Amino acid sequence: MAKTFKFEIITPGKVVYSDSVQSVTAEGTEGSFGILADHAPLITEVQMSVLTVTDGKDDTVQFAIEGGFLEVMANNVVVLTDACLKEGEVDIEKARAEKDAAEKALLKAASIGEKEMARDALKRANTWLKLAKVH
Amino acid sequence: MLSTREIKQRLRSITGIKQITRAMEMVAASRLKRVESRVLASRAYTDKMRQILSHLVSSSSLETVHPCFVERAHEVPVIKIILITADKGLCGAYNNNIIDKVEKFASEHADKTIKLVLIGKKGNLYFSKSGYSIEKYFPETVEKVGYSQVRALASQLIAGYEAGEFGQLYIFFTKFHTVMQSFPSQIQLLPVEKGAFETKEELRREYIFEPSADQIIEHLFPKYIETQLYQCILESLTSEHAARRVAMIAATENAGEMIEELTRTYNKARQETITKELLEVVSGAEALVQR
Numbered sequence: 001m002a003k004t005f006k007f008e009i010i011t012p013g014k015v016v017y018s019d020s021v022q023s024v025t026a027e028g029t030e031g032s033f034g035i036l037a038d039h040a041p042l043i044t045e046v047q048m049s050v051l052t053v054t055d056g057k058d059d060t061v062q063f064a065i066e067g068g069f070l071e072v073m074a075n076n077v078v079v080l081t082d083a084c085l086k087e088g089e090v091d092i093e094k095a096r097a098e099k100d101a102a103e104k105a106l107l108k109a110a111s112i113g114e115k116e117m118a119r120d121a122l123k124r125a126n127t128w129l130k131l132a133k134v135h
Numbered sequence: 136m137l138s139t140r141e142i143k144q145r146l147r148s149i150t151g152i153k154q155i156t157r158a159m160e161m162v163a164a165s166r167l168k169r170v171e172s173r174v175l176a177s178r179a180y181t182d183k184m185r186q187i188l189s190h191l192v193s194s195s196s197l198e199t200v201h202p203c204f205v206e207r208a209h210e211v212p213v214i215k216i217i218l219i220t221a222d223k224g225l226c227g228a229y230n231n232n233i234i235d236k237v238e239k240f241a242s243e244h245a246d247k248t249i250k251l252v253l254i255g256k257k258g259n260l261y262f263s264k265s266g267y268s269i270e271k272y273f274p275e276t277v278e279k280v281g282y283s284q285v286r287a288l289a290s291q292l293i294a295g296y297e298a299g300e301f302g303q304l305y306i307f308f309t310k311f312h313t314v315m316q317s318f319p320s321q322i323q324l325l326p327v328e329k330g331a332f333e334t335k336e337e338l339r340r341e342y343i344f345e346p347s348a349d350q351i352i353e354h355l356f357p358k359y360i361e362t363q364l365y366q367c368i369l370e371s372l373t374s375e376h377a378a379r380r381v382a383m384i385a386a387t388e389n390a391g392e393m394i395e396e397l398t399r400t401y402n403k404a405r406q407e408t409i410t411k412e413l414l415e416v417v418s419g420a421e422a423l424v425q426r
Contacts, residue, residue: 010183012282012362014176029346043187044345045354069355071187080183 003037004056005075009063009084016084017053017063024077025052026070035077042072046079048123050131062087064131066124090132099125139408142401146394153390159225160383167314167376174311174369181366188352188359190342192329197348202297203356204327211302213248215270215292216240217324217364218262219308219371220255222276226379229309230257232319233371237307240321241267250301252288254280254368277372282365289360296325308367309374315381317374324363 004020024035027049035042046068053061068081102122109115137145191197192204218237220230234257241249250270253259259272273280292304304325310318344351 010180012177012180012365013173015179041342042345043191043342043348043351045351069187069351069358071183071190073190078183078187080180080187 005035005037005039005077007053007077007079009051009065009079009081011081011084013083016086017061019055021053021055022058023054026065026079027051028070035072037075039072039075039077041074042070044070046070046081048120048127050127051079062131064090064127085128085131087131090128092129092132092134095125095128095132099129137400137404139401139404142397142404146397146401149390149393149397153387153394156383156386156390160380160387163376163380163383167373167380170369170373170376171311174366174373177362177366177369181362184355184359184362188355191344191348191352191355192327194342194344194348197352199349201349201352201356203293203325204329206326207299208302208326211299212246213250213301214244214303214305215250215252215295215301217252217254217304217306217367218258219277219306219368220253220258220261221371221375221379222256224257225382226375227382229375229378230261233307233309234258234261236319236321240305240307247302255371277368277375280368282361285365285368286361289357289364292325293357293360306364306367308371311370311373311377314377317377322363322367324360 002022004022007017007019007021007024008015009017022036025032026035027033027047028044029047032049033044046065048067049065051063051065053063055061064085065079066082066084068079070077070079098121102118102125105118106115106122109118216237218233220233224230248268250268251258251262252270253262253272255273255277259269262269273284275284295301296304303323305321305323307319307321310320312318342348
């Protein structure tokens with residue numbers, strides 16, 4: 001079995017996940033990247049995206065995270081994010097409704113700020129749907 | 136000495152007070168439980184955020200110094216203070232302790248202009264009468280100050296600092312330790328004291344930064360101030376409920392003692408009246424027999 005390292009996802013509300021894992025795949029500002037044990041120290045921003053974890057028992061767990069930061073230091077990997085949903089926690093109806101609302105808001109948006117907010121909301125809904133594996 | 140009727144009246148009112156303090160104690164206990172779990176949960180996030188920032192600051196790959204790390208206390212003699220108090224009293228010395236701390240700080244920095252940002256009604260009540268300049272007051276209850284307001288405040292503060300509106304920013308809050316113990320505290324938020332952040336030489340590692348250290352700090356720093364502010368609000372809120380709970384337990388106990396004492400006095404007074412009446416009856420009867 002591959003070497004493992006400690007991985008945590010922390011939100012202001014709680015520590016969502018904490019376990020030894022084999023690999024983590026996330027999406028940074030410059031594209032997606034993977035982390036294995038003994039990765040060099042790294043601090044990076046992560047985008048609103050689906051994050052995939054392969055844990056010590058070879059199971060994969062997926063999370064939809066809001067944007068945040070990821071730090072790798074001496075086989076300790078931490079993701080700090082505002083909010084995070086685990087696989088199976090997605091309310092598909094709600095995600096679909098939010099997607100529709102966001103699409104409408106994007107068409108109606110007048111200012112740059114509004115447009116950006118709508119775009120974020122759309123991205124969030126899409127990430128949720130991607131996590132739930134429906135479209 | 137009080138008459139039995141007066142004693143009875145006092146007994147009744149103290150029993151009423153005891154019921155109220157007991158109810159308040161229970162309300163404070165349940166609120167405390169709710170907010171305590173929140174404060175403990177968000178400490179992990181806040182601590183980690185601080186740690187990442189400290190790693191960023193100690194790394195050598197920063198090309199520019201973030202404006203919020205630049206000392207300008209000498210150029211701008213204005214100190215901004217964020218003060219978190221409670222909205223209500225009946226929580227022991229909670230409000231007084233933190234207000235005293237601000238007063239002491241202000242008298243030590245009498246040469247500077249002090250501007251206050253107040254969260255909590257009690258702080259506003261106190262400082263609106265004492266001639267300080269209050270720049271902003273959040274009229275909502277402390278419990279209702281949400282993350283979006285904290286975010287707005289944080290970005291306002293950072294912009295204000297960068298524009299040179301004030302030279303230092305402190306936050307005064309009450310750090311929660313245990314139910315019996317919490318500490319009135321102050322933290323200097325801006326400028327960030329670089330010394331407090333630098334990790335020891337031997338722990339320092341060379342990080343890879345993506346996209347770049349400067350860009351990450353640009354995004355991380357506002358988040359850091361937000362989480363610090365929010366954490367301070369949560370800490371204060373927890374301390375407030377803890378203080379209220381302790382105060383109400385003490386009040387309930389005191390009321391219990393008073394009730395005991397008054398019951399004793401009441402019984403004594405009643406006994407005395409009975410003895411007196413008996414004596415009157417007996418001596419009256421004897422007088423009739425002798426005649």
